[in-house]
Amino acid sequence: MNTERTFRADLDRAAEEYLTLNNLKPRGSPYMNIKAVILFTLFICSLLVTLFVSIWFEPLVGFFIAGIGFNIGHDASHYSFSEKLWVNKTLVLFFDWSGVSSTLWEAQHVKEHHEHVNDEKDPDIHQNPFFRLSLHQPRRWWHRFQAWYAIPLYTFSHFSWSLAGDMNSYRKKKVRYRKVSFTPYKHLVFWLGKTFFIFTFIVLPFFFYPPLQAIQGFFLFIGTSGLVTTLIFQPAHAVSGSEFTTAATEPDKWKRQVRETTNFASGNNVTGKVVCWILGGLNHQIEHHLFTLYSHHHYPALAPIVKKICEKHNVPYKSLSFWRAIVSHFKHLNEMGKK
Numbered sequence: 001m002n003t004e005r006t007f008r009a010d011l012d013r014a015a016e017e018y019l020t021l022n023n024l025k026p027r028g029s030p031y032m033n034i035k036a037v038i039l040f041t042l043f044i045c046s047l048l049v050t051l052f053v054s055i056w057f058e059p060l061v062g063f064f065i066a067g068i069g070f071n072i073g074h075d076a077s078h079y080s081f082s083e084k085l086w087v088n089k090t091l092v093l094f095f096d097w098s099g100v101s102s103t104l105w106e107a108q109h110v111k112e113h114h115e116h117v118n119d120e121k122d123p124d125i126h127q128n129p130f131f132r133l134s135l136h137q138p139r140r141w142w143h144r145f146q147a148w149y150a151i152p153l154y155t156f157s158h159f160s161w162s163l164a165g166d167m168n169s170y171r172k173k174k175v176r177y178r179k180v181s182f183t184p185y186k187h188l189v190f191w192l193g194k195t196f197f198i199f200t201f202i203v204l205p206f207f208f209y210p211p212l213q214a215i216q217g218f219f220l221f222i223g224t225s226g227l228v229t230t231l232i233f234q235p236a237h238a239v240s241g242s243e244f245t246t247a248a249t250e251p252d253k254w255k256r257q258v259r260e261t262t263n264f265a266s267g268n269n270v271t272g273k274v275v276c277w278i279l280g281g282l283n284h285q286i287e288h289h290l291f292t293l294y295s296h297h298h299y300p301a302l303a304p305i306v307k308k309i310c311e312k313h314n315v316p317y318k319s320l321s322f323w324r325a326i327v328s329h330f331k332h333l334n335e336m337g338k339k
């Protein structure tokens with residue numbers, strides 16, 4: 001009888017063992033609740049300081065909005081912030097306030113990206129004709145320069161996502177190949193989200209500052225959040241040496257998730273835990289792609305367990321330092337523009 005466990009079964013058994021030994025639940029904990037209170041407080045304070053003290057604090061608002069997206073919105077969209085469904089459904093509305101439709105995010109990120117990581121259907125890879133991130137995309141002449149224009153375009157990513165990309169997907173009721181159905185509640189959330197976003201971040205500063213400063217402040221805010229978000233998400237799957245496997249070349253879906261993902265500044269150590277706190281576990285993307293229903297604070301402890309299982313099954317477990325990951329992403333842009 002073949003008693004060898006499959007990769008997924010080994011992962012599940014080890015994760016269950018970790019939870020049982022430490023008397024933990026996969027989702028929801030005081031850690032997550034305290035963190036949410038801290039981050040929301042910092043975000044509201046940064047907004048008030050920007051409105052009442054100086055418009056030049058706008059980058060701080062952009063930084064905290066990205067931080068809440070990483071730590072709270074992302075987990076809530078995966079239903080992994082809390083055990084309670086209504087808590088996740090409420091917290092994910094922060095995405096709408098920040099200009100990103102939670103309904104379209106769920107279709108694009110939670111369903112399509114996680115299901116098709118780095119393959120020809122991954123919407124994160126194929127969302128923008130200005131970038132060639134994968135061998136599955138056709139190469140155009142301008143991709144040769146993509147490493148050079150990446151930073152300015154990344155700076156506009158939040159702006160274009162919230163005010164153009166979302167509107168386009170909403171009009172088509174589609175994210176790439178996936179149809180998105182909008183219930184009356186989802187229509188309401190979409191339009192209320194856009195209204196709150198425009199009022200809070202575009203209109204409100206005009207009541208406190210001269211028009212030119214209010215416009216400059218808005219671009220400082222949205223440029224910071226766009227740049228920070230893109231630079232944190234991109235090194236997870238688009239670094240030099242990415243494999244771009246498909247179901248044909250790697251039939252095991254879970255091994256494919258690991259092969260196509262890279263951690264940075266990760267591990268069950270002080271650095272791994274601090275970076276995990278700040279980035280909501282996005283430095284542990286391997287653990288996230290394997291355990292999407294686990295709150296991100298488990299990832300540093302799960303990392304050595306996952307690494308050991310990957311070694312047993314001969315699956316490369318890639319982990320870089322933060323700066324190496326950033327450099328490797330730009331190296332990847334350069335390589336994809338030329339070959």
Ligand SMILES: [Zn+2]
Nearest residue numbers: 078109110288
């Ligand atoms: Zn995710």
